[in-house]
Amino acid sequence: MKKAAVVTGASSGIGxxxxxxxxxxxxxxFGIARDFSKVHKEEQFNMIECDITDTEKITQILKKxxxxxxxYILINNAGVGYYGLxxxxxxxxxxxxxxxxxxxxxxxxxxxxxxxxxxxGFIINISSVTALQPxxxxxxxxxxxxxxxxxxxxxxxxxxKYGVKVVSVHPDMTSTDLYRNADFKEDEDMAAHLExxxxxxxxxxxxxxxxxxxxxxxxxxxQFHRIRRK
Numbered sequence: 001m002k003k004a005a006v007v008t009g010a011s012s013g014i015g016x017x018x019x020x021x022x023x024x025x026x027x028x029x030f031g032i033a034r035d036f037s038k039v040h041k042e043e044q045f046n047m048i049e050c051d052i053t054d055t056e057k058i059t060q061i062l063k064k065x066x067x068x069x070x071x072y073i074l075i076n077n078a079g080v081g082y083y084g085l086x087x088x089x090x091x092x093x094x095x096x097x098x099x100x101x102x103x104x105x106x107x108x109x110x111x112x113x114x115x116x117x118x119x120x121g122f123i124i125n126i127s128s129v130t131a132l133q134p135x136x137x138x139x140x141x142x143x144x145x146x147x148x149x150x151x152x153x154x155x156x157x158x159x160x161k162y163g164v165k166v167v168s169v170h171p172d173m174t175s176t177d178l179y180r181n182a183d184f185k186e187d188e189d190m191a192a193h194l195e196x197x198x199x200x201x202x203x204x205x206x207x208x209x210x211x212x213x214x215x216x217x218x219x220x221x222x223q224f225h226r227i228r229r230k
Contacts, residue, residue: 004069009078013176017196072121076105101144120163
């Protein structure tokens with residue numbers, strides 16, 4: 001039986017790049033996203049359409065995957081961001097940020113933890129550099145990612161004695177759709193942003209270091225710090 005991996009937000013950007021990397025490394029990948037209409041079918045890449053904030057549906061999906069496969073990796077990658085002054089957000093946007101970026105990863109981690117203890121696998125949370133510093137143009141987004149990183153740290157200390165590896169990845173500005181709701185986007189200079197494949201390469205390094213060593217947290221930044229106004 002092949003080792004299985006679950007990747008949320010797998011239809012584009014970082015999640016799609018990580019999914020393809022895991023397939024190349026021999027994993028049976030179950031990608032979860034709301035819409036896969038723009039993704040071509042690929043071997044060992046099972047595309048499942050689901051909103052991860054639908055707790056009942058995602059619970060059923062994960063239980064089915066785990067009943068038929070040996071789950072070894074959970075990648076909590078799905079994320080949403082709204083930027084600008086905090087007073088300009090509304091309650092619906094704040095709830096969406098918190099539920100997608102923070103609540104859902106905690107629920108998914110709880111659902112898979114017993115099986116990951118048996119497989120001595122990974123929970124890899126794609127957080128953000130905004131978890132580690134003030135984010136005055138995205139207070140709610142930064143807070144949700146800071147919560148995710150804090151959760152990862154505590155869960156690692158709780159589960160490490162069972163062989164589970166819990167990792168936070170902190171990418172800086174990356175060329176993805178995350179900034180579709182912002183008044184800025186990544187600078188076009190390749191030295192001023194990251195590509196999704198570079199985050200995937202980082203995850204590949206994390207899962208392939210020797211057993212017994214754990215990269216608990218890692219930050220990835222471009223050489224230059226620049227953004228482009230829309």
